[in-house]
Amino acid sequence: MKPVLLVLNLQVPAHLEQMVQTFPDFDVIYAPEADQAEAAIAAHGARVQCVCTIGATGLSAAQMQRMPKLSLVCAMGAGYENIDVAYAKAHGIAVGNGAGTNDECVADHAMGLLIAAVRGIVKLDKATRAGIWRSAMPLPANVSGKRLGVVGLGTIGAKIAKRAAAFDMSIGYHNRQPRDGVSHQYFGDLLALAAWADVLLVATPGGAGTKHLINAEVLSALGEKGVLVNIARGSVVDTQALAEAVREGRVAGAGLDVYESEPLPPPELMDLDSVVLTPHVGGWSPEAVQNSVDRFIANMRSHLDGKPLVSPI
Missing domain, CATH: 3.40.50.720 (NAD(P)-binding Rossmann-like Domain)
Structure with missing residues (x-):
C-alpha cells in the first residue's frame, strides 16, 4: 500500500490536485476538520509519512505517536505554534513551515x-x-x-x-x-x-x-x-x-x-x-496561498530526496 500524505488544513480542489499530481506514489488524504483528522489517523495512521498542517491546527505529540512512519510535518504559512516541535525533533521527524510565502x-x-x-x-x-x-x-x-x-x-x-x-x-x-x-x-x-x-x-x-x-x-x-x-x-x-x-x-x-x-x-x-x-484572512490571497502550497511541495520534495528542507524549523 502507498504511504499517506495527510492534509489537515483547508485546501481548494486545485491545490489538492496539485499535491496528488506531484506525489503520485502517495495517497493524499484530506481531513481539515478535527473529527475528520481523528478518523483519518485512526484508519491510516500506520501509513502516514508526511503531514501538511497550519500553526493554528498544529500536530500534537499524541497524534504523532499514532503515526509510526511519520518523517515530515510542515506548516503552511510561518506559524507553527501548535506543532509539538520538540517531540518531532526528538523522534527524528523533520519540521518545516512556509516562512516568507505570505x-x-x-x-x-x-x-x-x-x-x-x-x-x-x-x-x-x-x-x-x-x-x-x-x-x-x-x-x-x-x-x-x-x-x-x-x-x-x-x-x-x-x-x-x-x-x-x-x-x-x-x-x-x-x-x-x-x-x-x-x-x-x-x-x-x-x-x-x-x-x-x-x-x-x-x-x-x-x-x-x-x-x-x-x-x-x-x-x-x-x-x-x-x-x-x-x-x-x-x-x-x-x-x-x-x-x-x-x-x-x-x-x-x-x-x-x-x-x-x-x-x-x-x-x-x-x-x-x-x-x-476581519476573519483571519491577512495571509490569504490567490498569490499567497499558491506560494504556500508551492513551498510545502518544495519542502516535501526536498525531504523525500534526502535534502535539507527549503524552510526548516
Whole structure:
C-alpha cells in the first residue's frame, strides 16, 4: 500500500490536485476538520509519512505517536505554534513551515486594518449609507505622521514598517533583543513602546510565551487616542481587557484579523464600531496561498530526496 500524505488544513480542489499530481506514489488524504483528522489517523495512521498542517491546527505529540512512519510535518504559512516541535525533533521527524510565502499579503492587510481603524472607515461607510453627512461627524485622524510601535519586528513586522514609512510614520519596535542593521527606534520595554506609540501593531509569534502579552496595562499605556492592530495570533491580546479599554475610552479603537475565539467572532467586541474585524484572512490571497502550497511541495520534495528542507524549523 502507498504511504499517506495527510492534509489537515483547508485546501481548494486545485491545490489538492496539485499535491496528488506531484506525489503520485502517495495517497493524499484530506481531513481539515478535527473529527475528520481523528478518523483519518485512526484508519491510516500506520501509513502516514508526511503531514501538511497550519500553526493554528498544529500536530500534537499524541497524534504523532499514532503515526509510526511519520518523517515530515510542515506548516503552511510561518506559524507553527501548535506543532509539538520538540517531540518531532526528538523522534527524528523533520519540521518545516512556509516562512516568507505570505509576508507581503499580511503586511498589506495590516496596513489596511491600520488605516481603517485610524480613519474610522467602517464607521464612515455605515454613516454614509444611513444618510449622515460629514458635518455631523467628528474629524477622522491622519495616518501620516503617527507613531507606529511594532511588537515583533520579524520579517513580517519589517515589511509592515516599510509600508508605514511610506506614510511618513515614525517607527519603533519591541523585540527581546535589538535587530542588527535596523534603524528604527528600539524599546526594550513593551510598556514604554505602548506609551510612545499612536498605533501599536502586534506581529509577534503566538504560543504560551506571548499569551496576553497585550494586556490591560499595555492598553492603558497606549492611551485614549491609541489604536491596536493585531495580525499575529489572537492569543497575544487579552480580548476582555481590549473590550473594556475601548468601552471605557481608554483606547480609541482596534483593527483585528485574529482573536481568541476564532473561528467564532469575538463576542466582547461585536457591538463596538470602533473595532474593525476581519476573519483571519491577512495571509490569504490567490498569490499567497499558491506560494504556500508551492513551498510545502518544495519542502516535501526536498525531504523525500534526502535534502535539507527549503524552510526548516
